[in-house]
Amino acid sequence: MAKKNKKNSKINQKIRKYFDDDPFDIGIARVGTKTLVELFTTLGIYDIDENRDMLIKTARMIWSEADSDYRADILNFFANEGKVYKSITPKEPNIDREEKIESLLAQLHMSADEASLLKEAFGDVRSKKITIEKIESKLEHIRYDAKKRRLEDELEGLFDIDDSFEFNASLKYSIYGECFHKIVTLNTKSYEYEHLQKTDEALLIEEISQEKTRAVAKKQKEIDTFLQLLNRPHRYLSDNEVLSSLKTSPPKTKLSYPNIKESILTKIISKELGEVEITLHAEELLLSIKEKFKLPYTNNKTQSYDLELHIELNSILEDIWKGESLDFSQIISENKKEHEEQFAKELESLVDECGTYATLLHLSKEALYGKVYDIALEI
Numbered sequence: 001m002a003k004k005n006k007k008n009s010k011i012n013q014k015i016r017k018y019f020d021d022d023p024f025d026i027g028i029a030r031v032g033t034k035t036l037v038e039l040f041t042t043l044g045i046y047d048i049d050e051n052r053d054m055l056i057k058t059a060r061m062i063w064s065e066a067d068s069d070y071r072a073d074i075l076n077f078f079a080n081e082g083k084v085y086k087s088i089t090p091k092e093p094n095i096d097r098e099e100k101i102e103s104l105l106a107q108l109h110m111s112a113d114e115a116s117l118l119k120e121a122f123g124d125v126r127s128k129k130i131t132i133e134k135i136e137s138k139l140e141h142i143r144y145d146a147k148k149r150r151l152e153d154e155l156e157g158l159f160d161i162d163d164s165f166e167f168n169a170s171l172k173y174s175i176y177g178e179c180f181h182k183i184v185t186l187n188t189k190s191y192e193y194e195h196l197q198k199t200d201e202a203l204l205i206e207e208i209s210q211e212k213t214r215a216v217a218k219k220q221k222e223i224d225t226f227l228q229l230l231n232r233p234h235r236y237l238s239d240n241e242v243l244s245s246l247k248t249s250p251p252k253t254k255l256s257y258p259n260i261k262e263s264i265l266t267k268i269i270s271k272e273l274g275e276v277e278i279t280l281h282a283e284e285l286l287l288s289i290k291e292k293f294k295l296p297y298t299n300n301k302t303q304s305y306d307l308e309l310h311i312e313l314n315s316i317l318e319d320i321w322k323g324e325s326l327d328f329s330q331i332i333s334e335n336k337k338e339h340e341e342q343f344a345k346e347l348e349s350l351v352d353e354c355g356t357y358a359t360l361l362h363l364s365k366e367a368l369y370g371k372v373y374d375i376a377l378e379i
Contacts, residue, residue, distance in 0.1 A: 097127040185252035235323035257317040
């Protein structure tokens with residue numbers, strides 16, 4: 001729980017950058033309605049009242065109740081937008097506050113740059129809330145951030161939100177008599193806050209450099225093993241498609257296997273399923289196939305519909321690259337059953353409702369269903 005709270009605290013601090021150093025609850029009130037709607041869409045929240053006051057209220061509620069992953073998504077949204085929502089409240093100088101800050105700073109040893117950053121950090125804080133302990137804590141944080149930036153510059157990478165060190169490496173691909181290098185984004189293990197803060201910089205540089213070397217060697221071994229196990233000829237991919245997929249696969253990805261272009265995936269899957277529409281997402285594949293539903297109380301009449309299948313992209317890429325059979329039967333059966341049972345239930349509810357208005361007609365089930373089909377369905 002302590003680790004989770006620490007992660008939330010880091011996110012709370014970082015979000016201030018985009019709200020003119022105000023906390024989320026205050027800064028979010030300055031975000032435009034259109035941007036708020038885009039934020040909820042990014043979070044996968046669509047069914048929401050687009051009234052501005054309700055959007056702000058909901059955003060505050062989500063932020064206060066969300067876990068660190070949700071908060072990280074919100075932080076990433078504003079980081080990608082790159083806009084700072086300036087405060088419209090005038091910041092009046094407070095002589096007492098400035099004098100108090102100066103007197104407290106005089107008790108500590110720091111550089112001119114650190115003193116300037118501390119004055120800026122406490123420039124809007126009420127005088128009675130400024131204490132030597134808070135200034136010492138902020139100074140510690142400033143020095144920690146500066147230390148991380150120096151490490152990032154020296155080690156040519158950056159610390160991600162979990163304090164894993166992310167960096168780019170050039171890795172070798174040797175296949176089909178061709179050799180080429182690709183830039184791949186890798187990560188070391190995560191480092192504890194206390195370790196980064198208290199360990200000598202030179203020791204950290206040596207330690208993280210060794211971790212980078214291990215990460216590169218591990219990834220290179222994975223690539224070599226993967227390429228050695230590829231069959232030639234490949235069951236699904238031509239030599240050119242293999243090379244193209246390897247070369248165009250993005251350097252940073254959560255996938256365990258090289259991505260394959262949507263057009264090639266469509267060709268491969270169509271051979272297994274016939275006519276199919278494919279939409280490729282970062283970690284998911286959406287398939288849409290034609291299916292038919294036998295309508296109740298008819299002489300084998302059917303209703304055509306599109307069945308959508310959500311498939312984990314990494315799973316299907318693994319099967320393709322390993323040349324294994326693509327078996328969609330189970331997922332089609334399960335989704336078809338669920339979809340048609342829900343349709344039948346809704347259809348029955350509609351027919352029953354219509355039946356309450358047609359009691360005087362004394363229609364049979366077959367006749368009643370038939371009339372609903374004539375009006376509601378294209379058959």
